[in-house]
Amino acid sequence: MQKSGGFLGKKNFISGGQFIQHNISNHYYISKGGLENLMSRVATSAFHNSSQRVDPPRCHEHTRKAVLDEIFNWIITETSRTSKILWLNGAAGAGKTAIAQSIAELCIVRSILVASFFFFRADGKRNTIDLLVTTLVYQLVQLVPETKGIIEHAIESNPLIFEQSLDTQLEELLLKPLLRVRLTGHVSTARSKMLLIIDGLDECEDEESQASLLHLIFKVIRNQDCPFIIIIASRAEMHIKMAFNSLKAAEILLRIPLDDNYLADQDIHIFVADKFAEIKQTHPYNYLLDSDWPPPALSLEIVRKASGQFIYASAAMKFISLPRSHPARQLEILHGLRTPDLATPFAQLDMLYRQIFSMVQDLDLVFSILAYSILRKRSTISFIAHFYNIPEVDIRLALVDLSSVINCEKGTIRFLHASLPDFLLDKTRSQQYHLCIRTWSTRLAISWLTNVSVGIFSGTDSLFDFLAQSECTPALRERIISFHPDQLSYMGGTSFFSEYLSVIQKLDFFDDGECYRHQVGVVDRFMRSIHSSQLAALGTGNNISESSVEKDYDKGWQ
Structure with missing residues (x-):
């Protein structure tokens, strides 16, 4: 949070026959009742600055400059900005969360009001939309304390508001309070405008909920007086694409796909080079490393295998830099030149791949397609369809659930992650999704x-x-x-x-x-x-x- 304070003490008093306790903050009083009811429904781990998100991913220095500049210019150029929603989309592991995190931190440095919700599938409080609005409302109170009384009154006047629709909650607790303090002159127009960042929408468990949330956001944002602009970061899953397309929101929506236009390979090369330099300078066993380490070919292979997706490069460099291991040996293990020990180089990446394959509806057909593509090194959809004697459209439909790691829009099957075939062919990594060569x-x-x-x-x-x-x-x-x-x-x-x-x-x-x-x-x-x-x-x-x-x-x- 940009504005916070620890509790200094408590004061109790009787008001109108009702016992009320005030927790004294170094900014304002938070009374039991409305706001305490609100705080019990906040996903604190979803904040961009939550202590529960230990070392959250953020953009490495001197990387992602083009896309960060484009997004930040969109935020600050209010007079020429026509769109109110920015959809940052890309493949799994492309670095969307790191970009969203970096944008949030940049806004704080530039004194731009920002509230956020980072979805995460493995966190019970962050994998549904149930706590989204309440978490954003709590951050609003911290950023614009003048809204506190209005929000508290709205909750106490309608104690069951949290059992009502997200539409109602957003309207009564987020939109109206901010508009009211602007109209009454309690805060300036500048202080009543806020950026909302919703990251990892595809991490929300229910696809229908994802689409419903998008419809709700578009409904609110179309209000001419709406004080919010919103960044939504997600994979370009088919149902999310469909939701954006169905809303006919071209005039208020800016799409930023993390594609080759942003030269991710160059950024990953910078990241890998900097990390190797850091290892040679700070690692406990740096004295064991040759002056010309690492071999250029092995360093470039990390960049190639990353295929523009930062998650591979990040996992690789974390594995190489483990403080209890010899970096040179770790690099050899990474490239299959040495038998691995107990540590697995790509545990995080493998978990991501297994989660993606768990969503596939027709695994046998999908594996038939991938097996042919990998073993034959031939990816033309028409040829594969001919081999299996099935319509080409069946190939495309079967791969829909893998759209975050595989692209087949141009008639060929293209692995967005060059490391995906390695994962599938290694049983220790892919487990139940192993593609056995024999x-x-x-x-x-x-x-x-x-x-x-x-x-x-x-x-x-x-x-x-x-x-x-x-x-x-x-x-x-x-x-x-x-x-x-x-x-x-x-x-x-x-x-x-x-x-x-x-x-x-x-x-x-x-x-x-x-x-x-x-x-x-x-x-x-x-x-x-x-x-x-x-x-x-x-x-x-x-x-x-x-x-x-x-x-x-x-x-x-x-």
């Missing part, structure tokens, strides 16, 4: 062989990727034995079949090589029939003998 390679190999058997061509090269990492299951063996080259609509030539048999030979089905020998015979007969057909098609006028074609075939096949 299991999925087997499933995809079987699907490929099934596809070609029914006339769906799936690209000859992908089969080798799948077979090379497959488990030797009975189902896969049965599919391989039933495969015949004439099922292919495209003949890849001897090179394809040579590689195919080479891969099959390495699969051990515990059948003493029977599966491999069977396929050698099938392919050999097929190739000889193909070359015989080609010879006949040439015609006798070309003066080419069957024996010469056979020799060429045998030479190439061998």
